[in-house]
Amino acid sequence: MLTEPVPALFGCRRAADRLSGGAHLSHALVTGGAGFIGSHLVDRLLAEGWKVTAVDSFDPSCYPRETKEANLAGCRARGWFRLIEADLRDAAALQSGLDGGYDVIVHLAAREGFSRSLAEPGVFQEVNVCGTQNLLECARTWGVKQFVFVSSGSVYGLNPRLPWREDDTELRPVSLVASTKMSGEALGHVYSHLYNIRFVALRLFPVYGPRQRPDQAVYGFAQAMLEGRPVEICGDGAARSDFTFVGDAVDGIRAAMDYRDLSHEVINLGSGRSTGLCEVVQALEGALGVAARIESKRGRACGLPQACGDIRKAQRLLGYHPRTTLQEGMYEFAAWLTGVSARSLLALHEALAQAALPGGLPAGARAPVRSVAPTPEY
Ligand SMILES: NC(=O)c1ccc[n+]([C@@H]2O[C@H](COP(=O)([O-])OP(=O)(O)OC[C@H]3O[C@@H](n4cnc5c(N)ncnc54)[C@H](O)[C@@H]3O)[C@@H](O)[C@H]2O)c1
Numbered sequence: 001m002l003t004e005p006v007p008a009l010f011g012c013r014r015a016a017d018r019l020s021g022g023a024h025l026s027h028a029l030v031t032g033g034a035g036f037i038g039s040h041l042v043d044r045l046l047a048e049g050w051k052v053t054a055v056d057s058f059d060p061s062c063y064p065r066e067t068k069e070a071n072l073a074g075c076r077a078r079g080w081f082r083l084i085e086a087d088l089r090d091a092a093a094l095q096s097g098l099d100g101g102y103d104v105i106v107h108l109a110a111r112e113g114f115s116r117s118l119a120e121p122g123v124f125q126e127v128n129v130c131g132t133q134n135l136l137e138c139a140r141t142w143g144v145k146q147f148v149f150v151s152s153g154s155v156y157g158l159n160p161r162l163p164w165r166e167d168d169t170e171l172r173p174v175s176l177v178a179s180t181k182m183s184g185e186a187l188g189h190v191y192s193h194l195y196n197i198r199f200v201a202l203r204l205f206p207v208y209g210p211r212q213r214p215d216q217a218v219y220g221f222a223q224a225m226l227e228g229r230p231v232e233i234c235g236d237g238a239a240r241s242d243f244t245f246v247g248d249a250v251d252g253i254r255a256a257m258d259y260r261d262l263s264h265e266v267i268n269l270g271s272g273r274s275t276g277l278c279e280v281v282q283a284l285e286g287a288l289g290v291a292a293r294i295e296s297k298r299g300r301a302c303g304l305p306q307a308c309g310d311i312r313k314a315q316r317l318l319g320y321h322p323r324t325t326l327q328e329g330m331y332e333f334a335a336w337l338t339g340v341s342a343r344s345l346l347a348l349h350e351a352l353a354q355a356a357l358p359g360g361l362p363a364g365a366r367a368p369v370r371s372v373a374p375t376p377e378y
Pocket residue numbers: 031032033034035036037038055056057058059060062068086087088089107108109110111112127131150151152153203204205206207208213
């Protein structure tokens with residue numbers, strides 16, 4: 001078991017005191033804070049003047065440590081920020097490396113990836129289930145009363161009643177990750193019942209945007225397009241999913257941190273629309289200015305054929321209203337991927353369209369793409 005708590009206090013208490021005028025600052029513990037979604041949440045909280053402690057093991061199985069360090073690069077200057085490098089499987093490291101006193105815990109750390117979960121099923125159970133239990137035990141001993149658990153819409157699995165609703169209890173997962181998320185939700189119910197910890201499970205759907213995990217479909221499609229390779233689409237391309245922009249997902253997570261009604265809730269956080277993979281590729285073509293060559297891979301293992309969450313509960317309980325269109329979100333993603341700002345990318349495409357130049361972006365406008373290219377999974 002990896003046990004390497006390396007506390008490091010980045011950031012500056014004085015800056016945070018100035019922000020608050022010396023008043024009590026709310027303090028959040030964010031697990032997986034160096035990851036794709038977690039680092040965006042950390043940014044949001046620091047911008048709002050929260051104290052933030054992030055826990056992350058910098059697990060290299062999905063993508064490299066340097067990428068995660070880059071995700072957190074801006075945090076050091078932005079207020080009260082503390083990073084603890086620890087593995088959630090190590091209960092003793094959590095208890096000794098963290099000091100409690102948090103107003104809320106947001107739990108995003110997890111192992112992800114369909115093929116990796118088949119290769120290491122035990123590790124996925126240890127991290128996603130035992131790790132969640134270790135954190136709930138910490139919440140209990142510290143007396144933390146608000147726990148937000150980032151779950152997944154994949155728990156609905158083969159349930160045919162789309163869009164999926166939270167009160168539809170027919171959960172038919174078809175991946176190990178989905179089954180660990182179900183276990184995490186169940187553990188949360190136990191702890192909320194026994195120890196009066198408010199537990200909000202958020203079922204997220206495929207999230208995309210800047211800092212995206214390189215093993216996700218949108219990243220894989222974009223990288224193939226930029227490198228002139230065919231975009232490989234599983235099956236006949238009829239699969240549809242609920243692609244959610246990371247800024248919208250963070251809005252929902254942030255609202256769940258303030259949720260104060262029932263002691264246990266399960267809430268879908270999606271885009272509210274079902275999008276076909278070909279539409280995703282078209283949006284990427286617009287954002288990257290590159291035409292895609294699509295190849296259908298019939299033999300390849302596919303994800304869920306259809307995935308879409310009903311978000312009316314999130315709208316009602318959290319005031320959640322995803323605002324980012326697929327095209328806007330893809331511009332943000334493409335800007336990050338290519339290193340060009342979204343606005344200048346848009347202006348460039350408009351200029352190209354006006355001049356009717358063929359072939360999209362000139363080669364010089366494309367920054368080098370990050371070189372990690374595992375097989376996309378969706
Ligand atoms: N990205 C999506 O499309 C999506 C969709 C649904 C649900 N989710 C959930 O959202 C959460 C965040 O996903 P993400 O896409 O940002 O993934 P990510 O891999 O970028 O972030 C997860 C972070 O957790 C850390 N981590 C992994 N194992 C750990 C351990 N044992 N101890 C401590 N830290 C550990 C990793 O180092 C990583 O930084 C996950 O729980 C994931 O299941 C994501």
